[in-house]
Structures are given as structure tokens and as C-alpha cells.
């Protein structure tokens with residue numbers, strides 16, 4: 001940053017009434033403003049009780065004050081943290097006092113952005129911070145903590161360092177083009193090294209969709225004929241009355257979503273409108289279109305069929321199923337499940353959404369299947385599309401480099417440099433500006 005940064009403030013803890021709310025002040029004037037507010041600040045990294053006063057002498061609140069001297073702070077700047085009573089009135093009085101003392105409210109993600117600019121976090125870690133704040137399940141927490149701790153950064157920087165080691169002799173070759181035996185020797189060494197790196201990158205690429213599913217949730221869609229009991233099943237799986245259940249066929253029109261925690265793996269479960277061959281009703285037809293789109297894009301489909309309707313109950317939608325999906329015969333309190341082979345790779349299961357019989361077992365089976373399918377091979381990896389794209393770009397460039405290494409080492413060197421550049425984008429070692437706005441706009445204020 002060329003110009004001197006503003007001193008910014010925001011509530012770091014969640015909005016609303018609270019026993020304690022944490023406010024953060026960061027920037028070159030943070031200590032001076034903190035002192036005017038608190039009288040004196042405690043020594044860095046020590047908490048002390050203070051009475052906070054506005055410039056006109058009015059008491060704002062009493063609470064804990066903590067000072068962090070930059071660069072040993074979250075943002076890398078001087079930071080003052082205030083733990084006050086979490087009321088709207090205290091917050092309003094504090095903001096007024098801080099503004100009067102020359103600080104301004106922070107923009108979304110501005111604290112993390114300063115941390116990045118001051119080298120306290122790299123881009124992958126900043127993303128992980130956002131993921132950790134959003135984490136709802138244990139798998140999400142683990143993944144975000146690993147990345148925040150620098151695991152992905154170390155991986156990406158390691159790949160880049162290997163590439164640079166491969167690149168250096170190729171560049172030396174450009175400088176000494178006359179020495180006859182150099183190109184062959186260099187190519188002989190660089191070729192296998194590129195192959196090994198490509199194999200490793202591919203194995204991480206193969207994991208990327210699984211890691212993204214952990215971040216954003218596995219998409220599961222419930223589909224089937226009207227009145228099969230789809231909404232009843234969703235309510236059972238969610239443990240709440242999220243969807244309307246009624247004996248009227250065509251009750252569900254919009255897609256109803258609930259979040260599930262499948263043994264630490266997050267899932268987004270969608271209930272959809274019943275599918276039937278024909279309908280005159282425009283709203284129902286739109287519901288069916290949405291149901292089909294949802295089924296198409298889901299990671300896992302659960303086809304619900306009425307056991308009492310016999311094999312015909314599953315016939316219409318069976319074509320939508322893919323290996324790894326489920327066929328659930330519902331209403332086993334009324335009739336046993338028909339003896340009908342499910343489509344290839346589809347697991348059949350019998351239960352009653354009404355009595356709850358078989359639900360616990362079905363949740364176990366669904367959880368095991370989802371966890372097995374989305375278990376990553378590597379503990380650390382490409383958690384965002386942005387990372388996967390960078391690796392795909394690096395792989396393309398490396399494939400070109402590999403093809404040219406014998407005939408045109410100088411072109412191969414250029415390709416290898418492009419690959420290194422693509423990998424450098426993961427941590428923001430290169431081209432960081434391009435992605436900053438996209439990443440930090442998703443942060444909330446105070447982070």
C-alpha cells in the first residue's frame with residue numbers, strides 16, 4: 001500500500017444481543033485512538049478492565065481492552081480488541097466515539113485483506129479463514145483448519161519449487177545453446193521430473209471434487225411419483241417438519257432444502273415435486289421441471305416409491321438413477337417391498353417414513369455411502385474451483401512442455417514458466433490482485 005492506511009473498526013463477534021461482543025480496531029492510529037477511548041491501554045497481549053469514554057467524557061461501557069503491536073497481530077497492523085457488553089446501545093455509542101476519534105467502519109473482509117497485504121496470511125489461508133467461519137460440520141472444520149494452517153500453501157509452493165528446479169537447467173540451456181551434449185542431458189533429466197509432477201498434480205485434481213463437496217455440501221435429491229412419501233422422508237431425515245406432508249398428490253411444488261450432517265460430511269437434501277407423466281397444472285409442471293433439474297445436478301439421487309403400488313411405483317423415474325443412487329421402497333407398514341431388482345449400481349432399501357421403521361438404518365447406509373464416495377485420497381488439497389483451475393492450467397502447460405522438451409527446450413522452458421505461474425496463483429504468490437475482490441467480497445464485515 002502506498003498511502004497510509006485508515007484505522008478501521010468493526011464488531012468481530014456475531015450480530016445481535018450478547019453477553020460479550022468483541023470489537024476490533026486496526027491501523028496506524030489504533031493505539032492512539034484506543035488510549036483516548038480507554039485512558040490507557042494495557043501492555044501488548046495483556047487484557048485489562050477499562051472504562052471507555054467518548055471524547056465528550058460520556059461513558060460508553062466498561063470492558064476488557066487488549067492491544068496487539070503490529071506486525072504481531074491478526075492484520076499485521078497495530079490492533080486493539082475491546083470485549084464489551086453486546087447491546088445495540090453500547091455498539092452505537094462505541095461507533096460514534098470511534099468515528100469522532102478518526103477511525104472508520106471496516107468494509108467486508110477488510111481485516112483479512114490487510115492480513116494478506118501484510119503477509120500474515122496468503123490467499124489460500126484467507127480462503128480457509130472464510131471456510132472456517134462458515135464451517136458447520138466436523139469435516140468442514142478439519143479441512144478449513146488444515147488449509148488455514150498452511151497445508152495447501154505448502155503443497156502449492158512445493159510444486160512450484162519443484163517446477164523451478166526443473167526449469168533452471170532448461171534456462172541454462174537457452175544461455176549455452178552451442179554446447180552439443182547439454183540439451184539431451186537436460187531433457188533426459190527434466191522429462192521424468194515433469195512426468196512425476198504431472199502424476200502428482202493429477203492425483204490432487206482427482207480429489208478436488210470430493211474436497212469441494214466437503215466445503216459446499218453433497219447435493220442429494222429426493223425424487224419420485226406424487227404421494228410416494230418424499231416429503232415425509234425428508235422430514236424424517238432432517239428430524240423436523242421442513243416440508244408439508246398431505247394426502248393430496250402434488251403437494252410439493254418448489255424445491256425444499258434442508259442441511260444434513262452425515263457423520264461430519266455436510267449435505268444439502270432437496271425434496272422435489274412428484275413426477276408424473278402428464279399434468280394440466282402449469283404450477284405442477286414447473287415444479288416437475290425443477291425436480292428434474294435438481295435430480296440431474298445432484299451428487300446422489302434417492303428415488304422414493306410406494307411399496308403398496310408395487311413395482312410400477314418405481315417405474316417412471318427409475319431411468320433417472322445412476323450408480324451410487326438409492327431406491328427407497330416406502331410405506332412398508334402397508335405392504336412389503338416388491339421383489340424387483342434395482343437398476344445397476346443402485347442400492348434398494350425398504351422403510352416406512354410414517355412409522356420411522358428402517359429410517360435409522362437408512363441414515364447409516366446413506367452416511368456410509370456418501371462418506372466413502374467423498375473421502376479424499378489426500379488430506380490436503382484443492383478445496384475451491386479456483387485451485388483446481390490453476391492446477392488444470394499448470395497441467396496443460398506441462399503437457400506442452402513435455403512434448404517440446406527434446407526439440408525445442410526454450411519453448412518447453414516457457415511452458416514450464418507458465419505452469420509455475422499458474423501454481424503460484426493458488427497462494428497468491430503471483431497475480432494476487434486479480435482475485436482479491438472476488439474472495440474478500442464473500443467475507444462478512446469484521447473478518
Ligand SMILES: Nc1nc2c(ncn2[C@@H]2O[C@H](COP(=O)(O)OP(=O)(O)OP(=O)(O)O)[C@@H](O)[C@H]2O)c(=O)[nH]1
Nearest residue numbers: 226227228229230231232246250251252274353354
Ligand atoms: N402408511 C404410510 N403412509 C405414508 C408413508 N409415508 C408417507 N405417507 C403418507 O402418504 C401421503 C403423501 O405423503 P407426502 O410425504 O406428502 O408425499 P410426497 O411424495 O411428498 O407427495 P407430493 O409432494 O404430493 O408429490 C401422506 O398422507 C403421508 O402421510 C408411510 O411410510 N406409510
Ligand SMILES: [K+]
Nearest residue numbers: 246248249251
Ligand atoms: K402429497
Ligand SMILES: [Mg+2]
Nearest residue numbers: 230231251252
Ligand atoms: Mg411432497
